[in-house]
Amino acid sequence: MPSEIAARLIPWYAREQRDLPWRAPGFGAWGVLVSEFMLQQTPVNRVIPLLEAWLERWPTPTALAADAPAEAVRQWANLGYPRRALWLHRAAVEIRDRHDGVVPRDVDALLALTGIGDYTARAVATFAYGDRHPVVDTNTRRVIARAVHGRAQPGPPHRRDLDDMEALLPEGDDAAAIVNAAAMELGAVVCVARTPRCDVCPLLDICAWVSEGRPETPDLRRRQAKYEGSDRQARGAVLRALRESGSLPQQAVIGDWPDRLQRDRAILSLLDDGLIEAEDGALHLPR
DNA sequence: AAACCGTGGCC
DNA sequence: TGGCCAAGGTT
Numbered sequence: 085m086p087s088e089i090a091a092r093l094i095p096w097y098a099r100e101q102r103d104l105p106w107r108a109p110g111f112g113a114w115g116v117l118v119s120e121f122m123l124q125q126t127p128v129n130r131v132i133p134l135l136e137a138w139l140e141r142w143p144t145p146t147a148l149a150a151d152a153p154a155e156a157v158r159q160w161a162n163l164g165y166p167r168r169a170l171w172l173h174r175a176a177v178e179i180r181d182r183h184d185g186v187v188p189r190d191v192d193a194l195l196a197l198t199g200i201g202d203y204t205a206r207a208v209a210t211f212a213y214g215d216r217h218p219v220v221d222t223n224t225r226r227v228i229a230r231a232v233h234g235r236a237q238p239g240p241p242h243r244r245d246l247d248d249m250e251a252l253l254p255e256g257d258d259a260a261a262i263v264n265a266a267a268m269e270l271g272a273v274v275c276v277a278r279t280p281r282c283d284v285c286p287l288l289d290i291c292a293w294v295s296e297g298r299p300e301t302p303d304l305r306r307r308q309a310k311y312e313g314s315d316r317q318a319r320g321a322v323l324r325a326l327r328e329s330g331s332l333p334q335q336a337v338i339g340d341w342p343d344r345l346q347r348d349r350a351i352l353s354l355l356d357d358g359l360i361e362a363e364d365g366a367l368h369l370p371r
Numbered sequence: 372a373a374a375c376c377g378t379g380g381c382c
Numbered sequence: 383t384g385g386c387c388a389a390g391g392t393t
Contacts, residue, residue: 106389119389120389120390121390122389123388123389123390124388124389124390124391125376125377125378125387125388125389125390125391126377126378126379126388126389127379127380127387127388127389128388128389129380130378130379130380130388131389162377162378162379163377163378164376164377164378164379164388165376165377165378165390165391166376166377167376167377167391167392168376168390168391171391171392199390199391199392200391201390201391201392202390202391203389203390203391204389204390204391207389219389221389221390222387222388222389222390223388223389224389241390268389271389272388272389276387277386277387277388278381278382278386278387306373306374307385307386308385308386308387309374309375309376310384310385311377311378312384315375315376316375316376316377316378317377317378319376319377320377320378323377353376357376
């Protein structure tokens, strides 16, 4: 018995879905996988141009695995969270070595790849291969928090989020994939975080939050740390310098950074992550 | 399991 | 202006 929510989402999605590259028929599991890496905590509009350049350069996992990690980190450009570039390269090597160069379909096999967690594994299995799994991202969690639980905002991510989504899925694989995508889409364009567009929401008259008068609920989400002046900002500056220069003497890397200790901390943590390497007193991207 | 990890746009 | 937010994952 399909949920009422699914029954509303399916026709709405057929009508309103955005035309995004990874939704094109035949986009392929590798394309979907790369898109999901890039979309982790990064807005759609910033991903699209970089995704297309990436897939043009590396049309298969094996092609990426044949290049040095440095190339992946450089191609990642300013997408942010550059560890994702390194992890995507590692995943490509793992796919080549453990799966004959074919992106796995099995959720547990996907979860075993570097940089892939609960969301990305199920997104690939569902959207690239059409299998039936609950796919839960931040948009879906917000839609469920409001429409099902009557809360203004979701709590911190939890494993029971998967059960909440499972309860909304129709039986058939294809319909289940559509409902997963539709819940994400609704959260992305209608049931947005700050000012939800309830006037155009297909769930308006069955939404628990709306029916309870849109109560304010305690916001249990953790606040994001300030970026200005942070170690992350220093790491970003170091990496940008090395992306642009290839290799630099260690003292020359952001040599004018105001906080000397912070600069050294950034370099050490980047070395520790494998995002940079040291050789003969110079730093460079990982070969 | 709480903290950490980039970057840019928006109001 | 500055805090919020963005298709998360790892340790």
